[in-house]
Amino acid sequence: MPIDWFPLWLSLRVAVVSTAVALAVGLWIAYILANREFRFKEAVDAMVTLPLVLPPTVLGYYLLVLIGRASPLGKLWETIFGSPLVFTWKAAVVAALLHSLPLLVKSARAAFESVDRSYERAARTLGASEWRLFWRVTLPLAHRSIFAAAALAFARSLGDFGVTLMVAGNIPGRTQTVAVAIYDAVEAGNGAVARTLVLVVSIVALLILTLANRLSPR
């Protein structure tokens, strides 16, 4: 029986988009957590980290409540894009984000905090705006750790099962990611397909982790 490679491509696509969104949102959150003092700062950090420790079913439930067709966010999405968010591949991106974002925020915050304060101070006395300071000084000095964090976030997005199943479902050819497809194949007694996909996912993950290690600052 020929193997359907769609789940693998879908997973890669989901992981790329989720990592990109996590970078855009996560770097910003991490930078604020690392540089500003405000009340409830550690509470915000804990909120962002929470998805790492909650069971997937709990997260899936929250997401269904938050972005389901009956929720305000879900309705807003439907008005703007004309179709529901849940049970599409975009919902799988949201599910993957729950894992990639905390990883990214945690590592990026640590990376920003490890940049010697005197560089940022120097840039300020030289008249650099906060924007230029971020792009020209802080980010370049932290970039290795952040690449490594993004690689980890990517690998983690690739493998989500529980949350994806709850919010994106298991629609072959549309929302069936590789993790779900493997579960499906095992259930159906389709050992050859399961073995091949497991092997491919393991190799991809291993490659990404090797890359992450090489990028980490020594």
Next chain:
Amino acid sequence: MLQARLRKTFPQGPDSAGFSLDLEFQAAAGVTVLFGPSGSGKTLVLDAIAGFVRPEEGRILLDDDLLFDGATQVHLPPQARNCGYVFQNYALFPHMTLRENLMFAAERRPRLERHRRVNEMLETFRLADAAGRRPHEVSGGQRQRCSIARALIVAPKLLLLDEPAQGLDAPLRAEFYEVLRQVRADFKTPMLLVTHDLDECFELGEEMLILREGKIVQSGPPRNILDQPANIEVARLLGAFNLIPCEIRALDPGRNTSKVQMGEFELDGPYFPGRLKGDRVTMCVRPEQLVVSPRLGRPGPNQIPAELKRAVEKPQWMRLEFEGGIVAEIGRAEFERQRDNKGWLIEFQPSTLRVL
């Protein structure tokens, strides 16, 4: 011209003693040195002027610009203060070449002027050959010159330097003083220099502010401060004095003389304004102002006999430590001639004596 009045308190914490900064000073053209022991608040003063730290009260005025005013809640961000800052570790951006470091600073200048200005600075600070290299690939002297050039390229109205010669070896230190003297002559930017090195104060400072526990305890030209420390604390901070308890036995303003009892000996001194007969005071005299000679016969006027406890070799002189804690300095050749002395006489020349 910088005028600053600053107040900031740090409450006592579980693992830190309380600290309060409360001072007022002015710094005109030239180099003003902030001298004090570690923990006296020197760097805090720089950080408040640069805008990294917000004082609770006070006012910072640089020429006509109000940088901070506690009463009206003015607190300009560091970007708007026009203060150059040379950090202790230089803080050159490690991912940029020396030229890029300067370019980063010059970016607010018009595009055409930028390159010319950067090239000028590279020439002035003898960095042209190393311009393409990153900070960790160049010598300590080049890093140091680059950090000064980078701070000056934005034409600051004030240059703040935080112990920039700390941890440098002697040749680099001398080179650095030379560069700063050059900067003082060429750029006319007033400089505020933090140090705890007395030599540095004399090498560079026109004015000196002595800081202790967040307060200024004395200010003035370094030479004047060394000639007349304001009190025992200042004398101790400068660390270059014999401090000997005495009692004033007689004062004669007419002849500008006095008699001072030091242990069992009576010495002649100058008239001490504001002191009374019978005052217990601390005699303050620098080691190099004492005249030591071999003990032959009876002590002359203002000479006291003393046992030599220890002679310590210094690069250019000998430091002689006598019984009773009195320290004197004499040239090496002089000491070689006299090293077999049985006993010594220490002469306190009246004009050199100060009391605190």
